[in-house]
Amino acid sequence: MDFDLATYYPIFIYLLFILAFAGGAMVAAHIIGPHRRTAVKLMPYESGMDPIGDARHRFDVKFYLTAILFLVFDVELLFLYPWAVVAYRQEPLLPAELRRIVFWEILAFVISLFVAYIYAWRKGVFRWR
Amino acid sequence: MDRSLLITILTIVGFMAVSQGIIAYLILLERKIAAWVQDRIGPNRVGPLGLLQPIADGLKFLFKEEVFPTNVDRLLFVLAPSIAMITALLAAAVVPFGPTSVPPSTEYQFVIAPGTDIGILFTFAVGSLAVYGIILGGWASNNKYSFLGALRSSAQLISYEIPMGLSVVGVVLYAGSLNLERIVQQQVEGGWNVVFQPLAFLLFLTAVFAECNRLPFDLPEAEQELVGGYHTEYSAMKFALFFLGEYMHMITTSLMLTVVFWGGWYFPGISTPTSHVAVKFIVFIAKVVAFIVFYMLIRWTIPRFRFDQLMSMAWKVLIPLAIANLVCVMVVREFELSHWLLPPLSIALIVGAGVVSFRWPAAPQRRMPASLEPVAR
Numbered sequence: 001m002d003f004d005l006a007t008y009y010p011i012f013i014y015l016l017f018i019l020a021f022a023g024g025a026m027v028a029a030h031i032i033g034p035h036r037r038t039a040v041k042l043m044p045y046e047s048g049m050d051p052i053g054d055a056r057h058r059f060d061v062k063f064y065l066t067a068i069l070f071l072v073f074d075v076e077l078l079f080l081y082p083w084a085v086v087a088y089r090q091e092p093l094l095p096a097e098l099r100r101i102v103f104w105e106i107l108a109f110v111i112s113l114f115v116a117y118i119y120a121w122r123k124g125v126f127r128w129r
Numbered sequence: 130m131d132r133s134l135l136i137t138i139l140t141i142v143g144f145m146a147v148s149q150g151i152i153a154y155l156i157l158l159e160r161k162i163a164a165w166v167q168d169r170i171g172p173n174r175v176g177p178l179g180l181l182q183p184i185a186d187g188l189k190f191l192f193k194e195e196v197f198p199t200n201v202d203r204l205l206f207v208l209a210p211s212i213a214m215i216t217a218l219l220a221a222a223v224v225p226f227g228p229t230s231v232p233p234s235t236e237y238q239f240v241i242a243p244g245t246d247i248g249i250l251f252t253f254a255v256g257s258l259a260v261y262g263i264i265l266g267g268w269a270s271n272n273k274y275s276f277l278g279a280l281r282s283s284a285q286l287i288s289y290e291i292p293m294g295l296s297v298v299g300v301v302l303y304a305g306s307l308n309l310e311r312i313v314q315q316q317v318e319g320g321w322n323v324v325f326q327p328l329a330f331l332l333f334l335t336a337v338f339a340e341c342n343r344l345p346f347d348l349p350e351a352e353q354e355l356v357g358g359y360h361t362e363y364s365a366m367k368f369a370l371f372f373l374g375e376y377m378h379m380i381t382t383s384l385m386l387t388v389v390f391w392g393g394w395y396f397p398g399i400s401t402p403t404s405h406v407a408v409k410f411i412v413f414i415a416k417v418v419a420f421i422v423f424y425m426l427i428r429w430t431i432p433r434f435r436f437d438q439l440m441s442m443a444w445k446v447l448i449p450l451a452i453a454n455l456v457c458v459m460v461v462r463e464f465e466l467s468h469w470l471l472p473p474l475s476i477a478l479i480v481g482a483g484v485v486s487f488r489w490p491a492a493p494q495r496r497m498p499a500s501l502e503p504v505a506r
Contacts, residue, residue, distance in 0.1 A: 007245055010141070010241050025369070042198050055270075070290070081301065088462055121444075
């Protein structure tokens with residue numbers, strides 16, 4: 001249970017290796033590959049049609065709603081993880097008399113979230129038309 | 130310190146070399162399996178049985194022309210495939226790819242960062258950064274297909290992340306740790322999680338299929354609608370990095386499925402804690418390979434979903450089931466009921482969900498005017 005930053009150093013070394021790999025592959029391909037540009041080749045590919053206007057248009061609000069709901073649920077998930085780790089360990093971190101109370105609180109938390117979920121459903125957030 | 134640094138670097142180099150090699154041959158395997166399913170022969174021209182095909186493909190990625198279309202955002206255009214590949218590889222840092230023990234063994238090391246207590250959380254966190262690679266790629270390309278593909282893909286990835294996270298909480302409740310080696314250890318002592326939480330396993334399996342953009346969830350790159358999706362404009366090595374990332378993700382999730390639900394290296398009667406490391410390793414790899422082949426067979430078995438079906442699947446089926454499953458596990462754990470109660474509860478939830486969706490379909494069939502019926506199909 002003791003926190004030790006030393007257990008994490010392999011991850012950083014690994015990250016360096018990956019960065020070198022990704023960068024190396026890109027640079028190598030850039031140097032080795034041919035570069036013969038033509039006007040048509042540099043056009044955006046839209047199945048042979050000449051593109052009309054810019055691609056960065058407004059888009060459906062549904063995607064924003066999905067992102068917001070995702071935030072709600074993901075943050076909730078983040079609260080569940082520490083509890084799930086601590087609650088039933090072999091070497092208890094949670095005082096025994098608090099365990100039952102915490103259980104009911106988490107249950108209430110999950111149920112309140114479920115109520116919000118049903119509200120979103122009834123409001124038609126999940127309807128893709 | 131010096132010796133452990135050396136071992137770490139050797140592990141990293143070995144893992145990266147082997148995983149890249151495996152990915153190259155997975156692509157060949159996928160093409161072969163596709164061919165067998167469709168009663169063809171598959172690639173067989175380059176080398177015996179087509180075994181040199183991956184090398185030819187790899188060289189082609191290097192020697193082909195890189196195209197930067199005129200109005201792309203050059204910085205993001207280069208950054209996107211790197212992010213996709215880096216996150217996919219980095220997510221594997223804490224996932225065991227062979228037998229492990231608690232505390233970490235000094236004789237062998239089959240995980241890049243042994244004894245990392247944030248285990249699963251790290252994999253989820255880094256893995257979900259992959260969505261940046263996709264949305265940046267789509268945005269930078271300045272192509273309508275790429276843009277739509279990226280939007281769809283990001284909506285899909287974030288939607289399926291919630292059931293993926295929720296289904297694992299039940300496992301964590303039993304293991305009491307996010308450390309993947311500890312989760313394996315708990316299964317050695319208490320039995321495979323898939324036996325006790327089959328519903329959680331099914332939810333996790335479905336969610337990781339969607340996270341990998343594999344069929345039947347490969348909407349972002351539905352060829353008939355969006356050409357190549359977010360990587361329409363990519364060529365040569367930049368395309369290869371997207372591809373590598375995708376296959377790496379598949380390997381990582383197969384490892385995760387094995388470690389979290391199928392007991393890692395543990396197989397009653399064949400590989401027990403007293404077995405030799407080699408036996409454990411073979412059992413572990415056999416499970417992982419089984420999952421990878423399963424991925425590939427599913428691809429040629431189930432047709433692609435429609436986008437609205439995909440989103441209702443995540444939000445109306447998987448999430449409520451995952452919450453119900455979590456509450457069941459919580460109650461069983463809190464009141465110290467027998468964990469043999471969990472499998473029947475899981476089955477009851479699946480059957481219940483089936484009955485509910487059969488009696489009250491979530492999306493009622495749209496009625497079309499009779500005159501339009503034959504045309505609309």
